[in-house]
Amino acid sequence: MYTLRRWWDRHGLQMALAVMAIGAAVAVQQSQGSIIFEVFQTVTRPFDLSPNLEEQRQKARMLAGEERLVELEKQNEQLKKLLGYVSTKSDPGVVAPVVGRSADHWWQQVTLGRGRKDGIKKGYIVTGPGGLIGRIDAVTDHTSRVLLISDPSSRVGVTVSRSRNMGFMRGQGANRAVMEFFDKVPDVRKDDVVATSPVSELFVPGIPVGRIESVNLSKSPAPEAIVELSAPVNALEWVVVSQNKPIPEIDISSQQRQNETNSSN
Amino acid sequence: MRQTAAIRTNSLSKTSRWNPQTRQLLNVLVTVGSAFFCLLLLPTRFPGMTLLGIAPNWMLIWVVAWSVKRTAFQGGVAGLALGLLQDSMTSPHPTHALSLALAGILTAWLQKDRFVQEDFISVSLIVFGMTVVVETVATLQFSLLGYNTLAEIWTRHQLVALSSAILSSLWAPVVYFPLNRWWEQIKNPESV
Numbered sequence: 001m002y003t004l005r006r007w008w009d010r011h012g013l014q015m016a017l018a019v020m021a022i023g024a025a026v027a028v029q030q031s032q033g034s035i036i037f038e039v040f041q042t043v044t045r046p047f048d049l050s051p052n053l054e055e056q057r058q059k060a061r062m063l064a065g066e067e068r069l070v071e072l073e074k075q076n077e078q079l080k081k082l083l084g085y086v087s088t089k090s091d092p093g094v095v096a097p098v099v100g101r102s103a104d105h106w107w108q109q110v111t112l113g114r115g116r117k118d119g120i121k122k123g124y125i126v127t128g129p130g131g132l133i134g135r136i137d138a139v140t141d142h143t144s145r146v147l148l149i150s151d152p153s154s155r156v157g158v159t160v161s162r163s164r165n166m167g168f169m170r171g172q173g174a175n176r177a178v179m180e181f182f183d184k185v186p187d188v189r190k191d192d193v194v195a196t197s198p199v200s201e202l203f204v205p206g207i208p209v210g211r212i213e214s215v216n217l218s219k220s221p222a223p224e225a226i227v228e229l230s231a232p233v234n235a236l237e238w239v240v241v242s243q244n245k246p247i248p249e250i251d252i253s254s255q256q257r258q259n260e261t262n263s264s265n
Numbered sequence: 266m267r268q269t270a271a272i273r274t275n276s277l278s279k280t281s282r283w284n285p286q287t288r289q290l291l292n293v294l295v296t297v298g299s300a301f302f303c304l305l306l307l308p309t310r311f312p313g314m315t316l317l318g319i320a321p322n323w324m325l326i327w328v329v330a331w332s333v334k335r336t337a338f339q340g341g342v343a344g345l346a347l348g349l350l351q352d353s354m355t356s357p358h359p360t361h362a363l364s365l366a367l368a369g370i371l372t373a374w375l376q377k378d379r380f381v382q383e384d385f386i387s388v389s390l391i392v393f394g395m396t397v398v399v400e401t402v403a404t405l406q407f408s409l410l411g412y413n414t415l416a417e418i419w420t421r422h423q424l425v426a427l428s429s430a431i432l433s434s435l436w437a438p439v440v441y442f443p444l445n446r447w448w449e450q451i452k453n454p455e456s457v
Contacts, residue, residue: 014338014339018338018342021342021343021346022342022345022346022349024346025345025346025347025348025349025350026349028349028350028353029349029350029352029353029357030353031353032353033350033353033354036301036304036305036350036353036354037354039301039305040305040308043305044309099308100308100309101308101309101310101320102308102355103307103308103351103354103355104307104322104351104355104361104403105319105320105322105400105425105429106355106359106403106407106421106425107355107356109355111308152412152413152417152418153412170412170413172417173421174318234318
């Protein structure tokens with residue numbers, strides 16, 4: 001008892017401090033570091049770029065493509081109408097500034113200066129000037145964290161626009177990604193355009209992703225291609241966060257539930 | 266009368282004359298504040314401070330600065346706590362707590378003071394070595410998690426470990442020098 005007491009007298013304060021330090025760290029970790037990101041946003045707010053200049057530049061850059069896009073969209077709409085396809089109305093999304101990059105060297109993440117208060121939720125899709133950028137991974141009140149498609153852990157279902165050959169893509173850091181095909185002999189060439197696939201549940205179909213840089217058909221177990229991402233993932237300043245498509249299963253189950261309640265009544 | 270006032274203002278500016286409790290409180294504030302500042306530096310990429318898109322590992326620099334003149338236990342606890350904080354900013358798997366705690370313990374075990382009196386270059390060298398240790402631990406964790414093929418992970422390891430080690434060791438004195446001076450002043454106020 002005495003030795004215990006003496007030990008406590010000597011090391012008690014140190015132990016208590018250690019427990020406090022680790023306890024506080026665990027608490028912050030459990031809250032996904034929301035305090036840190038909130039403070040970061042507050043501190044970096046004065047350095048925010050003005051949106052007008054960048055928006056103007058973006059507008060000029062997009063103008064040429066947009067004109068073509070309008071024409072194609074019109075055609076697409078008419079064709080869909082002919083097929084009896086019911087499209088979901090796309091929302092304009094939230095424009096958000098990029099305020100920070102990943103907090104270590106392994107993850108490809110960016111921090112945005114808009115959060116829950118601006119209507120951003122986990123799982124929303126982030127696009128930028130060149131196409132797809134990533135998904136919202138965590139949200140605090142005024143910031144949100146994006147897992148970029150260039151991160152090795154992010155998988156995107158993609159399709160080759162020309163031949164509709166599907167596969168999935170995993171990031172390789174910087175602005176490269178590897179696409180693995182589902183088919184054994186895919187019809188794919190250098191410079192083919194790659195977009196998100198219609199079977200992807202994490203992303204809306206048809207968002208441009210990048211271009212095929214090289215193809216390796218002899219790769220085992222599945223043929224592979226290197227994709228050069230079209231969005232400048234390393235030099236982002238502003239991005240658009242938009243809602244993901246509603247997953248159809250949820251609608252069915254809620255309908256079923258409604259039917260069940262109706263029948264029980 | 267004027268002389269005593271002058272002495273009083275002079276004595277106020279010296280840490281040695283401060284009330285011990287004020288000094289302790291200030292010490293805690295400076296320590297926690299500097300660690301938090303390093304945490305805020307992590308998501309930034311200032312132009313001219315990156316190599317191949319990789320920034321200095323500020324958290325590791327702080328842990329080394331803390332552990333150099335402390336016990337292995339203190340180094341380990343600091344590494345663990347700061348590692349958990351860094352996890353909260355990226356992802357809990359793989360954890361930074363393990364690698365930073367290891368770095369803290371190893372730095373304290375080196376007992377630099379017993380062998381080398383000189384400060385700047387030896388601290389930079391320790392940071393260089395510890396960065397390699399930290400990134401290797403991270404790589405091993407990634408290999409176990411299997412997000413990617415081993416070849417890809419270890420190619421990335423070379424790039425990350427080398428550029429991060431070079432940058433961190435160059436920036437280490439910026440964090441180490443003021444912190445070390447402060448802690449020395451708090452420890453024996455008369456000497457400075």
